Amino acid sequence: MAEVLKVAMPKGRIYKKASALFRAAGLPIPLDVDETRKLVIPLPEAGMEFILAKPVDVPTYVEYGVADIGIVGKDVLMEEKKDVYELLDLGIARCRMSVIALPDWTPGIRQRVATKYPNVASQYFREQGQQVEVVKLNGSIELAPLIGLADRIVDMVETGQTLRENGLVELNSIFEITSRLIANRVSYRMKNAEIQQLCDRLQQVINAGAQL
Numbered sequence: 001m002a003e004v005l006k007v008a009m010p011k012g013r014i015y016k017k018a019s020a021l022f023r024a025a026g027l028p029i030p031l032d033v034d035e036t037r038k039l040v041i042p043l044p045e046a047g048m049e050f051i052l053a054k055p056v057d058v059p060t061y062v063e064y065g066v067a068d069i070g071i072v073g074k075d076v077l078m079e080e081k082k083d084v085y086e087l088l089d090l091g092i093a094r095c096r097m098s099v100i101a102l103p104d105w106t107p108g109i110r111q112r113v114a115t116k117y118p119n120v121a122s123q124y125f126r127e128q129g130q131q132v133e134v135v136k137l138n139g140s141i142e143l144a145p146l147i148g149l150a151d152r153i154v155d156m157v158e159t160g161q162t163l164r165e166n167g168l169v170e171l172n173s174i175f176e177i178t179s180r181l182i183a184n185r186v187s188y189r190m191k192n193a194e195i196q197q198l199c200d201r202l203q204q205v206i207n208a209g210a211q212l
């Protein structure tokens with residue numbers, strides 16, 4: 001008998017794209033479960049159970065093994081550095097991590113950088129040999145240079161609309177972001193057949209270039 005796969009699914013912008021990818025791979029997954037208040041969703045027909053999580057917590061559930069697999073942005077993986085396997089690049093929720101400032105920004109001796117990703121930002125500026133003070137914020141990061149909290153920010157850019165509407169410029173891009181399929185190390189061995197079958201089905205859809 002095939003084992004049920006416990007899947008940590010991020011609520012929010014990734015959910016719809018990820019569930020569309022699963023459906024394209026032939027799995028009967030509902031479109032709108034993230035709009036209910038229910039957090040654990042049994043999906044017996046798909047051989048799965050969804051755990052609806054805050055995106056940043058997905059690697060934690062997977063590392064601890066309460067979820068066998070999960071879907072998460074590369075940004076979160078780079079920031080959290082959890083002990084999980086990264087199995088597949090799903091190619092969805094594409095954007096980039098960038099350094100952003102007001103157009104009149106100039107390099108100073110010691111500058112302040114605001115971000116939701118303090119580990120990513122600290123590592124980047126260390127590698128660049130730049131001394132900066134990193135301030136952690138939890139959202140609306142673009143506010144920081146506008147109101148004088150920071151000289152630069154490290155944040156995600158997709159369409160560039162947020163930057164344009166706030167008169168900010170992208171100084172440089174640090175890395176590209178897409179969502180990834182991750183697995184718990186023990187689950188990957190114990191439920192290998194189920195996980196491998198899912199990876200193969202998803203890979204086929206990704207290779208076919210389905211527009212989700």
Ligand SMILES: Nc1ncnc2c1ncn2[C@@H]1O[C@H](COP(=O)(O)OP(=O)(O)OP(=O)(O)O)[C@@H](O)[C@H]1O
Pocket residue numbers: 010011012013014054055056072073074075076093094095156157158159177178179
């Ligand atoms: N503008 C964007 N375009 C494309 N992908 C994005 C964009 N912003 C975020 N993402 C991707 O989607 C993931 C989840 O983003 P989302 O905004 O849903 O979550 P969050 O801001 O962490 O959650 P919450 O709003 O609950 O705090 C990010 O980790 C990133 O990989």
Ligand SMILES: O=P(O)(O)OC[C@H]1O[C@H](OP(=O)(O)OP(=O)(O)O)[C@H](O)[C@@H]1O
Pocket residue numbers: 138139140141142155156157158159160161162163
């Ligand atoms: O280039 P764009 O298409 O404008 O997308 C980029 C914006 O999207 C994300 O914000 P999100 O919507 O997650 O809101 P947040 O500020 O609460 O993090 C990100 O932090 C940027 O602010």
